[in-house]
Amino acid sequence: MSEAPILSVRDLTRTYPTAQGGLTVLKGVDLDVYPGEIVGLIGPSGSGKSSLLHAAGLLEKPTSGTVAIDGEAVGGLDERARTRLRLSRIGFVYQFHHLLPEFDARDNVVLPMRIAGVSLAEARAKAGETLAALGLGDRLTHQPAQLSGGERQRVAIARALANRPRLLLADEPTGNLDPSTSQSVFESLRDLAKTTGVAALIATHNMELAGHMDRVFAIKDGHLEQRAAESHAY
Numbered sequence: 001m002s003e004a005p006i007l008s009v010r011d012l013t014r015t016y017p018t019a020q021g022g023l024t025v026l027k028g029v030d031l032d033v034y035p036g037e038i039v040g041l042i043g044p045s046g047s048g049k050s051s052l053l054h055a056a057g058l059l060e061k062p063t064s065g066t067v068a069i070d071g072e073a074v075g076g077l078d079e080r081a082r083t084r085l086r087l088s089r090i091g092f093v094y095q096f097h098h099l100l101p102e103f104d105a106r107d108n109v110v111l112p113m114r115i116a117g118v119s120l121a122e123a124r125a126k127a128g129e130t131l132a133a134l135g136l137g138d139r140l141t142h143q144p145a146q147l148s149g150g151e152r153q154r155v156a157i158a159r160a161l162a163n164r165p166r167l168l169l170a171d172e173p174t175g176n177l178d179p180s181t182s183q184s185v186f187e188s189l190r191d192l193a194k195t196t197g198v199a200a201l202i203a204t205h206n207m208e209l210a211g212h213m214d215r216v217f218a219i220k221d222g223h224l225e226q227r228a229a230e231s232h233a234y
Ligand SMILES: Nc1ncnc2c1ncn2[C@@H]1O[C@H](COP(=O)(O)OP(=O)(O)OP(=O)(O)O)[C@@H](O)[C@H]1O
Pocket: 016, 017, 018, 023, 025, 043, 044, 045, 046, 047, 048, 049, 050, 051, 052
């Protein structure tokens, strides 16, 4: 690929202290994710998918190794600078939507833009556009309780993309949806990734979805192994 990667991880290790001694779950991971690309992360429960996402999302510091976002090495940054970088460049989607129940769909998407200093009028307009792109143009004023599970997850995706992040990190984003809803939410996410150029790293147990991603890596004994298309089983 000719473009520079948005996420670049080098020789990353993660060891957790436990009563039985150190537990090393990541043992030297290298990974680049490029603009507009959707990379899948698979592996059995406990293999280290979330650990890698947390390090890539600057939520936790790795034990060793480096993470760079848009060419900027984050290792030397203090907590304040990491938080700023996280807010401006990274969007997160989780298995459960974590939407604010008393806010409607649009205001859930408006909120992170307001925190980033965008005016209310502009934030509302952008939120409306992103929600419409995700097929929710006629659900702007519904509260989360008035939306279906798939619709809520689309709102969570719109919220994650609100500040036009460079990197989207998702941990089992369709994990609590039925297969066909899961597929359609994923397709919306993929379309948006392609149009916005965001780089996405998605951890999933769903092999069907993994099969639709650009590249897929399995975490095996602390290392990443790239899977050939059509053989994503672990
Ligand atoms: N704070 C911690 N302290 C000790 N061990 C931890 C800690 N966080 C995670 N682990 C261990 O590290 C391993 C990897 O956890 P991680 O959450 O990254 O796995 P995962 O692949 O995301 O799993 P799942 O698919 O179940 O979400 C697990 O065995 C877990 O018990």
